[in-house]
Amino acid sequence: MKVVLRNDVDGLGYKGDIVSIADGYAQNKLIPQGLAYPASAGAEKEAEKMRQARELRASEEKAMAEEMATRMENETLTITVNAGEGGKLFGSVSATDISEALSDQKNITIDKKLITITESIKEVGTYQVGIKPHQDVDFTISLDVVAESN
Numbered sequence: 468m469k470v471v472l473r474n475d476v477d478g479l480g481y482k483g484d485i486v487s488i489a490d491g492y493a494q495n496k497l498i499p500q501g502l503a504y505p506a507s508a509g510a511e512k513e514a515e516k517m518r519q520a521r522e523l524r525a526s527e528e529k530a531m532a533e534e535m536a537t538r539m540e541n542e543t544l545t546i547t548v549n550a551g552e553g554g555k556l557f558g559s560v561s562a563t564d565i566s567e568a569l570s571d572q573k574n575i576t577i578d579k580k581l582i583t584i585t586e587s588i589k590e591v592g593t594y595q596v597g598i599k600p601h602q603d604v605d606f607t608i609s610l611d612v613v614a615e616s617n
């Protein structure tokens with residue numbers, strides 16, 4: 468049976484895709500849950516519009532990610548933390564801390580899940596942190612961790 472997907476379905480396809488699946492899967496799961504509807508001539512035209520809208524949105528998201536990458540390429544982010552003697556931190560710097568610092572200092576909103584910390588940040592110093600705002604775009608920023616002055 469051919470159906471048009473109304474939403475992204477893991478392992479099957481994306482919104483607007485026309486897929487051939489078993490009749491039972493379509494009739495018992497996808498159609499009742501509102502995830503798909505049977506493909507017809509009119510539905511195929513609507514599916515094409517959904518695909519075009521999805522591709523346009525994806526290209527806009529990629530362009531925004533590329534613009535962010537070029538803007539942040541040579542930037543340094545500074546995080547001030549509580550540290551003891553010898554520059555040891557009380558705790559560590561997390562992706563959440565980096566996300567908040569990006570928001571406060573650079574006015575960039577990045578989900579913490581998109582930030583990659585290769586080595587745990589438990590001392591004062593300079594670190595390289597990877598950010599991947601889009602599946603095709605990733606960049607590295609320099610992170611300066613400085614001790615809070617009392």
